[in-house]
Amino acid sequence: MGRRRKGRDISGWLVVDKPAGLTSNAVVNKVRWALDANKAGHAGTLDPEATGVLAVALGEATKTVPFVTDALKAYDFVIRLGQGTNTDDAEGEVIATSDARPSDHDIKEALQGFVGDIEQVPPQFSAVKIDGERAYKRARDGEAMEIAARPLFVESLILLDRPDADHARLEMVCGKGGYVRSIARDLGRVLGCHAHVDHLRRLWSGPFDVAEGIAFAEVERLARTPELDAYLLPLELGLADLPEVHATAEGATRLRHGNPGMVIASGLEYGETCWASLNGQPVAVGTFRGGELHPSRVFNLTEGA
Incomplete structure (x- = not known):
């Protein structure tokens, strides 16, 4: 018999304003402990030095993580011009320098080439797998790898500010799988001056905004108290980009057992x-087919969860 996972059966989301210096997994583990939850995960990794929205899913909300991961996200970041690093951020070793400094006009012109459907090569120090091993592990051993380009949708990328000649502050809204570090690296190449990310903050991720986030220090301070529970957001926020239909009582029973169930819907297309x-x-997520929902995920919620 497998070991029973300890903790409370609570389901929902806790939006944490992640501080610099912590991994995303460290934040998730702290949240799980602080809420005494039996299950937790996050919807999109942030680099350790990045700050901002880290949406932590608890209990049955973990089943909605893919829908948040697929949603658009917004980043506010500062790039350092004139320096390229081996990690494409300020934590790495400087491997290239340039005295060239682009004008604001040059930057705005170059940014246009990074909007829309683009191809992006992840950083050498990233979590992508190369022959079954994480790229960052091989990079730490000094290995230079050929990493295949991946598609990325960038809805917008704009210059917000130019604090000085060496720095530019940008805002990007993009889809799943975007590496801000790669944007900085490639922008530096296009501008002929090298560049890396100096500061990075995620403003929002899908339906979750940093304005509604709780500071990590508050998570620690309010750990194991009802006050922390009050920050929980409902599970269904993770489904905000999907249309909602209403199950009949009989349909809900069938859905909860993993079978197609009758739903009431209007304006939906088959499939x-x-x-x-x-x-x-919430009862289930699935595919709408002629008055029935064919479930792919079923929510086993306790009363009041």
Whole structure:
């Protein structure tokens, strides 16, 4: 018999304003402990030195993580011009320098080439797998790897400010899998001056905004208290980009057992992904087919979760 996971059966989201110096997994582990939750995960890694929105899913909300991961995200970041590093951020070793400094006009012109559907090569120090091993592990051993370019959708990329000749502050809204460090590196190459990320902050991720986040220090201060529970957001926020349909009582019973169930919907197309609720409580996510929802994920929520 497998070991039973300890902790409370709580489901929902806690949006943490992650500080610099912590890994995303360290934040998740602290949140899980602080809420005494039996299950937790996050919707999109932030580099250790990055700050901002880290949406932590608890309990049944972990089943909605892919829908948040796929959503658009916004970043406010500062790049250091004139220096390239081996990690493409300020934590790495400087491996290239240049005395050239682009004008604001040059930067704005170059940014246009990074908007829309682009191809992006992840940094050498990244979590992508190369022959089954994380790239950053091989990079730490001094190995230079050929990493294949990956598609990325960038909705917008704008110059916000130019604090001085060596720095530029940008804002980017992009889809899943975007590396801000790669944007900085490639922008530096296009401008002919090298560049890396100096500071990075995630402003929002899908439906979750940094304005509604709780500081990590507060998570620690309020650990194991009802006050921390009050910061929990409902599970269904992770489904904000999907249409909602309403299950019948009989349909909900069938859905909870993993079977197609009758739902009431309007304006949906056959084959569209949606989620079903009953009396305001999420029941399942799945594919709409002719008056029924065919479930791919079923929520096993306790009363009041």
